[in-house]
Amino acid sequence: MRILVVEDERKVAELVSRGLKAARYAVDVAVDGESGWAMANTYPYDLIILDLGLPGISGLELLRRIRRRDARVPVLVLTAKDATTSKVENFEAGADDYLTKPFAFAELQVRVKSLLRRGPVSQGGEVRVADLEIDRLTQQVRRGGRRIELTPKEYGLLEYLATQPGRVFSRTMIVEHVWDESFEGLTNIVDVYVRHLREKVDAPHPVKLIHTVRGVGYSLSEDSAA
Amino acid sequence: MRLRSIRFRLTAWYAGLLTIVILALGALLFLHLRSYLEDTLLDTQARRARQISGTLVANAASTGEAYVARQVAALYDPERSDRFIRITGGDGRIVYLSGVPNSQAFDPAAVPAAPASINGEFRRRQKVAGAPAVLITAVRAEAGGTPYLVEVGTSAAPVEALFRHLLLLLGLGLPVVALLAASGGYLLIRWALQPVDQIAGKAEQITQHNLSERLPVPSTGDELESLSVALNRMITRLDDAFLNSKRFVADASHELRTPLTILRGELESMIQEGAFPAPDRERIGGLLEEVERLTMIVERLFALSRLDAGEAQSEWVRFDLAELASTTAGQMTLLAEDRRIAVTCDTGTPVMVDGDRSRLKQVVVNLLDNAIKYTPEGGAVRLRVLAAQGLAVLEVIDTGVGIPPEDLPRVFNRFFRVNQTRSQHPEGAGLGLAIVESICSANHGEIEVESVPNKGSCFRVKLPLAA
Numbered sequence: 303m304r305i306l307v308v309e310d311e312r313k314v315a316e317l318v319s320r321g322l323k324a325a326r327y328a329v330d331v332a333v334d335g336e337s338g339w340a341m342a343n344t345y346p347y348d349l350i351i352l353d354l355g356l357p358g359i360s361g362l363e364l365l366r367r368i369r370r371r372d373a374r375v376p377v378l379v380l381t382a383k384d385a386t387t388s389k390v391e392n393f394e395a396g397a398d399d400y401l402t403k404p405f406a407f408a409e410l411q412v413r414v415k416s417l418l419r420r421g422p423v424s425q426g427g428e429v430r431v432a433d434l435e436i437d438r439l440t441q442q443v444r445r446g447g448r449r450i451e452l453t454p455k456e457y458g459l460l461e462y463l464a465t466q467p468g469r470v471f472s473r474t475m476i477v478e479h480v481w482d483e484s485f486e487g488l489t490n491i492v493d494v495y496v497r498h499l500r501e502k503v504d505a506p507h508p509v510k511l512i513h514t515v516r517g518v519g520y521s522l523s524e525d526s527a528a
Numbered sequence: 529m530r531l532r533s534i535r536f537r538l539t540a541w542y543a544g545l546l547t548i549v550i551l552a553l554g555a556l557l558f559l560h561l562r563s564y565l566e567d568t569l570l571d572t573q574a575r576r577a578r579q580i581s582g583t584l585v586a587n588a589a590s591t592g593e594a595y596v597a598r599q600v601a602a603l604y605d606p607e608r609s610d611r612f613i614r615i616t617g618g619d620g621r622i623v624y625l626s627g628v629p630n631s632q633a634f635d636p637a638a639v640p641a642a643p644a645s646i647n648g649e650f651r652r653r654q655k656v657a658g659a660p661a662v663l664i665t666a667v668r669a670e671a672g673g674t675p676y677l678v679e680v681g682t683s684a685a686p687v688e689a690l691f692r693h694l695l696l697l698l699g700l701g702l703p704v705v706a707l708l709a710a711s712g713g714y715l716l717i718r719w720a721l722q723p724v725d726q727i728a729g730k731a732e733q734i735t736q737h738n739l740s741e742r743l744p745v746p747s748t749g750d751e752l753e754s755l756s757v758a759l760n761r762m763i764t765r766l767d768d769a770f771l772n773s774k775r776f777v778a779d780a781s782h783e784l785r786t787p788l789t790i791l792r793g794e795l796e797s798m799i800q801e802g803a804f805p806a807p808d809r810e811r812i813g814g815l816l817e818e819v820e821r822l823t824m825i826v827e828r829l830f831a832l833s834r835l836d837a838g839e840a841q842s843e844w845v846r847f848d849l850a851e852l853a854s855t856t857a858g859q860m861t862l863l864a865e866d867r868r869i870a871v872t873c874d875t876g877t878p879v880m881v882d883g884d885r886s887r888l889k890q891v892v893v894n895l896l897d898n899a900i901k902y903t904p905e906g907g908a909v910r911l912r913v914l915a916a917q918g919l920a921v922l923e924v925i926d927t928g929v930g931i932p933p934e935d936l937p938r939v940f941n942r943f944f945r946v947n948q949t950r951s952q953h954p955e956g957a958g959l960g961l962a963i964v965e966s967i968c969s970a971n972h973g974e975i976e977v978e979s980v981p982n983k984g985s986c987f988r989v990k991l992p993l994a995a
Binding site: 311313314317320405408470481483488490494497498515516517518 | 782785786788789790791792793794795796797799800809810812813814815816817819820823859860862863866886889893897
């Protein structure tokens with residue numbers, strides 16, 4: 303999978319490409335609109351990550367040109383504008399998804415993954431993490447064979463954490479995904495739900511599956527170091 | 529009418545000055561007229577006295593005093609002409625004394641004798657007991673070595689009556705004139721100040737939201753024109769200052785994003801690469817929490833600058849405020865339960881409003897979040913939505929710590945925090961309520977707050993109902 307990162311801030315570009323390379327993607331970096339356009343024309347990229355505030359050809363202009371040439375390549379927009387207002391114009395210009403700076407790297411990875419798959423993470427089937435079983439069809443949760451009763455939101459949270467065991471999810475990501483909207487005040491709720499979830503899922507067992515990564519977020523994993 | 533108002537003071541000065549002028553004029557007229565009239569009367573008496581002394585008394589030695597007395601009575605008929613005539617001989621002997629005049633103005637017998645030490649002609653205003661004064665001219669005469677004193681007088685009653693009348697006229701007329709002058713002056717001043725009122729009214733309508741507007745300038749070339757021009761210049765300066773500060777907030781919050789992205793990204797990768805032992809990861813986590821807090825402040829400032837720029841109308845929809853409130857309250861109930869705070873939601877019938885739904889949801893979230901945060905464990909938070917007097921009203925009432933009265937006017941200011949909460953909740957930035965207020969006014973609504981320290985607060989949002 304080859305990804306083009308068009309970002310004029312070298313440090314941000316480096317950060318993104320380093321993280322993506324660590325996730326085994328091939329990454330090219332362009333630091334302005336012209337070279338970005340040239341590279342997008344030269345190589346068949348699987349995904350383009352595009353910063354909107356570019357010198358030279360603006361990010362929006364570049365996005366329009368890319369769309370005129372190739373309607374299918376997914377484009378993830380990085381923007382310094384706030385989410386609610388630029389949403390409409392970004393999608394109108396042809397972006398497939400967008401991230402507002404400053405973003406959590408975990409979030410970038412999730413979006414990249416889902417854009418490359420061209421569709422949401424699979425909805426069916428059963429997920430297993432250690433002795434925890436989540437049945438996505440019946441929305442039933444068992445641990446060590448014993449049924450655990452969860453409220454719909456608790457279930458949503460657990461299922462989301464279980465989509466990529468070991469990955470750390472930020473509070474913002476959790477709120478946006480589980481509650482389907484993002485409000486500052488609501489991110490506090492995540493902590494409360496996680497605590498409730500821990501009481502039901504982890505408290506009776508010696509091996510803890512839900513982990514807090516201070517300053518980053520939460521993860522679900524058998525491995526306590528993750 | 530206030531005593532210190534320019535209208536009242538000008539009117540008072542105007543009426544006061546006019547009264548003083550009238551009084552001075554009256555006094556001058558009064559004194560001058562009085563002495564003129566009395567002098568004229570005394571002149572007439574003097575002429576008569578000289579006639580009597582020159583023609584009759586001078587010959588008394590040859591004609592006899594009785595003849596003189598008869599002649600005076602016959603020629604001058606003092607009783608009918610209301611006149612006082614007295615001829616006194618050298619040793620105080622009365623040669624002639626006129627009778628009581630027909631008008632009964634005075635009793636001649638009661639008129640005291642003239643002072644002894646007078647020479648030539650002597651005029652006096654003789655007071656008579658129980659009657660108006662008598663104006664008397666006395667003239668010395670001599671016949672055959674006998675000195676005589678001829679006194680001719682007339683009652684001052686007509687002059688006094690005239691002045692009494694004049695005084696009455698002045699006394700009654702002055703208040704009327706002063707009142708007329710005062711009300712005329714008042715109306716004139718009001719008329720003159722009316723344009724100032726209009727300018728003030730228009731200036732009042734210019735707030736921070738329509739600073740681009742200007743006052744109309746009357747091209748009258750007077751103080752009013754320069755007042756309007758001066759006010760407009762001031763509004764321009766204010767407008768510039770506001771624009772600068774808004775641009776600053778927008779630019780600052782924008783420019784801070786990239787460094788924050790780098791900070792956050794690098795710190796996150798340090799944690800996740802697992803190259804550091806656990807205690808260091810904890811410290812990096814602490815740094816990340818601060819980055820998150822900075823990010824939150826930047827986000828809020830950015831939201832405020834967007835609202836300042838009037839970008840709330842972009843997602844204008846019609847929706848049920850009651851439904852929004854109860855959904856949001858439902859989402860946040862767990863947060864409250866966690867602190868053993870009961871959240872109740874009184875929403876009956878749908879309350880439809882037009883506005884930016886997601887931003888108004890932020891209002892409910894921020895208000896509820898504050899209410900839960902600042903209410904001690906075991907307290908209660910009540911959310912009410914109702915329609916009243918053409919307005920949609922949303923109230924968030926808590927039993928929390930409240931806000932000190934001196935801080936109430938400033939709770940919606942940017943970066944304002946009540947001192948007490950600064951220490952107890954260091955994670956806030958004092959922007960939540962500023963955002964709430966900006967969103968309310970962007971949605972043509974307003975927010976007000978009532979609070980009693982240690983009893984609780986009530987935040988009330990009023991929005992126009994959907995037509």
